[in-house]
Amino acid sequence: MAGRHAGGVMSGAAPGTGRGPLALLPPALIVGGVLANVVGPQPYTGLPLLAAAPLAACIVLTFRGAVVIAALSVIASVAVDLGLARPAAALLVDVADVLVISLIGLWLKRVMDSRDRTLTLTRDIAEAAQLAVLPQPPARVGPLLVATRYQGAHEGARIGGDFFAVQNTPYGVRLMMGDVRGHGLPAVSAMSVVVGAFRENAHHAPDLRELARRLDTAAERAESEEGEGFSEEFTTALLAQIPPDGDRVALLSRGHLPPYLVADGRVAPLIRSTPGTPLGAGLPGPDDAETDTFPLPPGASLLLTTDGVTEARDRRGVFYDPATGLAGRSFDEPQELVDTVVREVTAWSGGRLHDDMAVLAVTRPGGPPGPTAT
Incomplete structure (x- = not known):
């Protein structure tokens, strides 16, 4: 920031x-x-x-x-x-x-x-508002090293619909990355509701499915209370849980982009189940989003982003792909990974971002040294 x-x-x-x-x-x-x-x-x-x-x-x-x-x-x-x-x-x-x-x-x-x-x-x-709604998490949470970045598309923009949250809970470290459809104050209001609900429920929900259900309930309740203008907003969210020993990560997507596992110079999107419906979408019937679990080796990083990263285009209209752009490099610190992503996306877009982006990276310490980032 x-x-x-x-x-x-x-x-x-x-x-x-x-x-x-x-x-x-x-x-x-x-x-x-x-x-x-x-x-x-x-x-x-x-x-x-x-x-x-x-x-x-x-x-x-x-x-x-x-x-x-x-x-x-x-x-x-x-x-x-x-x-x-x-x-x-x-x-x-x-x-x-x-x-x-x-x-x-x-x-x-x-x-x-x-x-x-x-x-x-x-x-x-605006910066004070961002600090209140999206506080900077500590550099270490539980067994993980943590780094975040919010980058507005417009000069002077401090806050928007992209968000992240990190919480140490009895179930391990829980993460959230999300993006509210829309812009302006309605998007900020919807974002603050979901982030507040995450902070309140991350300690108590027994699993990610229940946590997602509670976030969905909070978003729909806010829509019904705010009325016209707010009701057209919905929120994509990715929830992650890493247990105290840090050896694996559980993921549940409510319409959000998959995260990336960055380890030993390789970058792979973690995709298995079909994403569920976004939060606050108001669709009938239960959501069938499943929780997937992946190993998190020592020295590996989990990278979560919003579509401001993956939908950045170069002059030819080609989208930026973190799996290609970050391949062949290793990152000892999550802040190095986050800064590299922001720098590369900005360069890919010709120095001008067309959408806000939020980036969250967590690293499980340990592991052999790899090739350095360039």
Whole structure:
């Protein structure tokens, strides 16, 4: 969360701060304007440069810095006209040109700074909401090393319909990866309901089928209470359970993508049973989703993702395949695996994501060293 890995959150620079060498541009324009007026082939050659200096300052300096540059531009314009003994009318026109453009630039600067502060506050609130709904799990839960990442498709996005959860329970470590159909506040509301229900029931449900049933009940109850707008949302979810000894993983899918087993340079999707219906879909009859169990060798990692990973396309329209993209590499830490997935998906998409993605990886420590990730 790009400074925080779980959410892909990066804190931007404060609005209006100086931007390195660009901060020298406004005074350079003033100097250039003065020289052009004094030695230029035509009168008033430097006036556009003097007028441009305050506008450039509004882009690269703070508001106070821009005011100083505007004042210096006006003073420079007056000094040049007086030094060259130009008529008073010409002096007033020059000063009016520089002053009017300076005032317009400073007004725009004030508006942009206000919007930047509002955006920064909004991002901080969104990050606090994400921390509340999708808290970063500890680096170790039970016998497993854990890493997560949420990456929004749009710059500044902190939270959406993709989610994950990790809980240490009497039955072992239970994991959930899910994706709510839709976007915006209804998707966030549906996601928060399912995550909250998972936190409450992961400790008490005796098996994954019962846990899925309780999550489904919570999602349907929320739909009936929220009414129109919420009722069109449904949630795909993948539930996993790894016992305290960490030697196997039980999986149950409610319409979600299968996870991947990453071990000894090989990456294989764990598919056996047909996925059940999504949570909150409201379909009649019992859900027949089955629980499948797979071995989890020492040193192996379990990778769970949302469709923001598997539906990422390159320029030819080809989908990204983790089984191919990660093959031949070994990852000692789950964070290394998560970061590699996010980096590769971003590169595969040409540097721009078209959908949010959540990535969760857990690693059972131990096992022989393998080839390093590149």
